[in-house]
Amino acid sequence: MEISASGDRITADLLVVGGGISGMTAAIEASEFGKDAVLIEKEPFLGGRVVRMNQYFPKMCPPVCGLEINLRRIRTNDRIKVLTLTEVTEVSGQKGDYEVTLTVSPRYINNNCTACEECEKVCEIEVDDEFNFGLNKRKAVYFRNMAYPSLYVADPDYVKDPKFKACVDACKYNAFDLDQQPQTVTVKCKGIVWATGWKPYDAAKLDNLGFGQYDNVITNVMLERYSAEEGPTSGKISRPSDGGEIKKIGFVQCAGSRDENHLPYCSGVCCSASLKQARYVRAQYPDAEIHIFYIDIRTPGRLEDFYQELQSDEKVFFHRGKGADIKETGNKNLLISAENTLTGELTEHEVELVVLATGMVPNAATDKLPADTPLDDWGFLLPDAPSGIIGAGVTNRPVEVAASVQDATGAVLKALTAERS
Amino acid sequence: MSTTTVMKPDLEFIRDLKKAGGDTLKKCYQCATCSVVCNLSSKDHPFPRKQMVMSQWGMKDQLLGDPSIWMCHQCMDCTKNCPRDAKPGEVLGAVRAYAFQHFAFPAFMGKALANRNSLPVLLLIPAMVLLGVLLGGSSGDWGYLFQFTGEVELARAFPHGALEMLFIGGNLLIFAFAAVGLMRFWKGLKAFTPGKSGPGFIPAFIAAITELLTHKKFNDCEETKHRYLGHTLMFWGFIGAMATAGFAVFFTIILESMGSPFYLHSPIDLPNPIKILGVVSGIAMIWGGWILIQKRKSEDAPGVSSYSDWQFLYMIWFVGLTGMLTYILRLAGIPIVGYAVYYVHLVLVFFLLWYAPYSKFGHMFYRTLALIYAKSVAIDNPRKK
Structure with missing residues (x-):
């Protein structure tokens, strides 16, 4: 065809x-x-x-x-x-x-591109990388894993920028075509x-959970980028505020899900995603405590085994009761407040990093x-x-x-x- | 050895709660967002999450014996943040409305006050009694009542002596009846909320009264900040108005009968401090009531109000309003309207006082007792944010 x-x-x-x-x-x-x-x-x-x-x-x-x-x-x-x-x-x-x-x-780059990186190296224009949820910067001309065809791409917002000329000049293969329509x-x-x-649901809409307000509150999709080897931290999970290590991490389930004020439905995957992410943390920080605040853990079908494996892990703590309020402490740690609905007590847990399990x-x-x-x-x-x-x-x-x-x-x-x- | 606990849900109770404004209670899925966002919720004895499940399960006695029901001031922070729109604030309000009925002695009075169809009859009782006072006080000469101008002689139409009899006699009876309900309530608290070893009754009493007088808990609300001002004005306005009436009786009736030189001639007028207190209190009641009514009616009101709420709020607001109007009409010298408004004012005053234990007015007794109890067993320790 x-x-x-x-x-x-x-x-x-x-x-x-x-x-x-x-x-x-x-x-x-x-x-x-x-x-x-x-x-x-x-x-x-x-x-x-x-x-x-x-x-x-x-x-x-x-x-x-x-x-x-x-x-x-x-x-x-x-x-x-x-x-x-x-x-x-x-x-x-x-x-x-x-x-x-x-x-x-327009891609502004033609098939002559060999992905030699020269244009990107000289490029002085840096913008937030939306692929990594703004955790790092990318250049105005860049390459993506899984790019199709396997070529560089130019950011349409910057091809007319005077600084962009340096990128074009750096190309030995005549691969730029800024006249594309x-x-x-x-x-x-x-x-x-x-x-x-x-x-992902916009976590900034969750008033009580501090996303966008406190540096060390991130979302589940962001943690995927932190954990990925090709990600902005080369796979190292750390505190965004200072790159510090994690001794305690909190996962807040149903962050904006099953919630009439946000997403009324259950996305069905966030529980398993947090359990999976708990393993990332577990692998990088064998001594770290993982605290998961949940309403119900929803791991349908065979995923129940996945849940039970973590339940028997002595470093993973499950708290039944929604993490409904997050406040920052002086050292940029976070206090997660919840009612433990099994014991009927209000609890506060101080953690270095909070991951909001937002829905789809x-x-x-x-x-x-x-x-x-x-x-x-x-x-x-x-x-x-x-x-x-x-x-x-x-x-x-x-x-x-x-x-x-x-x-x-x-x-x-x-x-x-x-x-x- | 294991024991089996058999839950006996009181289905009638659940239906009654739904009718009294708690129709959303079954939506709750126990996430406990409410207990966390509530600034009044206690660390060791959080609410309202647990009270929601108790409502769903029809655990009537446990619920009515839980002081949390009254530690709740219906700030609506829970209702606003509830992910299920289960409205915990309203449900606890419905439990309180139910409590007025449940502890009512005699029981039919509780039912009557909760039922909007009984309102005409309930109004008719003080209306007839006061009509009797009016008719009994005059000797067939009614002409002075129907003048369009002239002096408004309130004490001529409704002699103070008769009103004092009704007031004192009625209150003694009502307080005796209320005491029966409150004793049942106290027994329920002890049975179902054992708590911990606390400071004892007297310190708890002092702490509770201080807190009620300063309205500290209202001030800790977030979603309904206006209620701190509204309720404070209404509360102190009402106390001031009662004090005014008390001073007036003391100076115009008691001192006169004792032949004291400090005797004041009725009616007391400005700039006498007693009258200043009366006027300021009246304005406070009208202003405070206006804030509370407007906010409850506004479109962005965080909660819905039940019949019990509206009945009480409008009654007490009209008491303030008709009281002030009576004063103005007396000064303006319009007898026919002045007497009519004063009559309505007195009917509403006696409605409030005689039915106090059974209407929402009863919250002053129940909340006070509940707070004293909660403090005496050390479970009122809010996690103030």
């Missing part, structure tokens, strides 16, 4: 929107039973939220190994066309015969899978979806959309990676069935 000569029309069986684990899976599954798929992603890289994780639960293996296998399957597959920096602008037609208009944003591409396809995934907000809740694709009250896709669009993964409901992969496989079949499913 090739883009036609004019470069603006593609015909395929399936369009997959979102290049995270669900979208990648959907495209691969479609291709493996003989269908052509177009996979689009708004970021310059594939892997979505999963590529930002340090390890999967419960097997504790790095997600990149799973993602890289999928990436190779995509690269070597003639039936899959990937467009990154691409978003849907319009969907017309109906199931079996869609015409979808896409907008491809947004491009419109039309896809004719029979089915659409929507897999735009999620973003579907991107569909805030992004514009094509007409007649109804969402539930929280922004998850409802089944049987009149538009015929099929959701996959966290677009449908909050789930972990394994369930997303299964869901994506099923979504392909639904999307390519002629009738509404």
Whole structure:
């Protein structure tokens, strides 16, 4: 399958929107039973939220190994066309015969790029790295793991900056193309899978928990970046305020989840995620105490074993009662207040680092979806959309990676069935 | 050896709580956010999380024997932060409303005050009694009551002697009845909240009274800061108004009958300090009541108010309002309206006083006792943030 000569029309069986684990899976599954798929992603890289994780639960293996296998399957597959920096602008037609208009944003770098790093080295423009939740800085021209194609990308906000010229001048391969314009591409396809995934809930909205107010209150997704070897601290978990070591760490479960004032639903993964993160801390600091404040531990199915293993760990303390108030002490430690609902006492625990277990907000809740694709009250896709669009993964409901992969496989079949499913 | 505890949920009690304003109680999922965000919650005896589950399980006796119910001042910090919208503040308010009924002696009075349909009858009783005072005091000459201008002689229409009889007699009876309920309450506290060894009754009494007079707990609220001012004004305004009435009786009736030279002629007027106290107290009641009513009615009110709340709040506010109006109408010299407003004022005053143990007014007795008890067994130790 090739883009036609004019470069603006593609015909395929399936369009997959979102290049995270669900979208990648959907495209691969479609291709493996003989269908052509177009996979689009708004970021310059594939892997979505999963590529930002340090390890999967419960097997504790790095997600990149799973993602890289999928990436190779995509690269070597003639039936899959990937467009990154691409978003849907319009969907017309109906199931079996869609015409979808896409907008491809400029990368400002062409295929001459060899990823030699020279432009990045000389670049003087530094901005907060959104990939790492602002924990570090990145340059205005940068490379991402899982970039697709495997090229550098320039930050569109800075290509006109006078300082940017140094980056262009540093390139020996003539790989910069600052005249690139947004491009419109039309896809004719029979089915659409929507897999735009999620973003973490904004912890700054949790008044009593001190995020954004106290340096040493971070979120679960941030701890993944702290723990990742390729992350901003090269995998070292420490206090953001001073880089200090951890003697006691507190995990506050249901931070903004199961809460009528925030996310009314349970994201279903944060308990297992915190248990997993407790192991990261345990591995780096064998003497550190881990305190987990919870309402109920929700580890469905086989994840119960994962929970029970940690319950028998003498350094892991489970406190039944929500960590409902966090205050900073003089030395930038934090006091977590909770009522121990088993003993009926108000308790305070002083810790060096607090991790808020925030939930998942579907991107569909805030992004514009094509007409007649109804969402539930929280922004998850409802089944049987009149538009015929099929959701996959966290677009449908909050789930972990394994369930997303299964869901994506099923979504392909639904999307390519002629009738509404 | 293991023992089996059989829970006997009182379903009727749960239904009554829901009716009294606690209809959200079943939403609670025991996360305990409430006990943490509450500034009044005690370290060793936190609330309201535990009281929520006790409500859900219909543990009536345990709940009514828990002083936490009264240590709660309905700040609404819990209700605002509750992730389930279970409104613990309202549920505890409903338990208090239930307590007025539960401890009521005679029991039918508790039921009558809790039921909005009984309000006309309850009003009719003081209305008829005072009408009797009015009719009995005059000798067939009613003309002075219906003048549009002229002197307003309140004591002519409602002789002080008769009012004092009703006041003193009624109060003695009511306090005796209230004592029965309060003794039941105290027994429940001892049975269900043993607490720890504390400072003993007298120090606890002094500490509790000091705290009530200074409104310290109201001041510790966050969500409803306005209630510190509103309740303080109403509280001290009411005490001031009662004191004014007491001084007036002493100086105009008692001293006169003793032939004392310090005798004052009724009505006492400005700039006599007694009258100044009366006017200031009246204004405080009206102002404080206005704050409380407006905030409870406002759209961003953090909680909902029950019938028991509104009944009491409006009654006491109207007492202040009609009291001040009577004074103004007396000065203005409009007899027909002046007598009518004074009549309404007296009806409402006796409504408040005679029904005090059974209406929300009773919170002054129950809260005072509960605080004394909680302090005497050392469980009132808030974790002030």
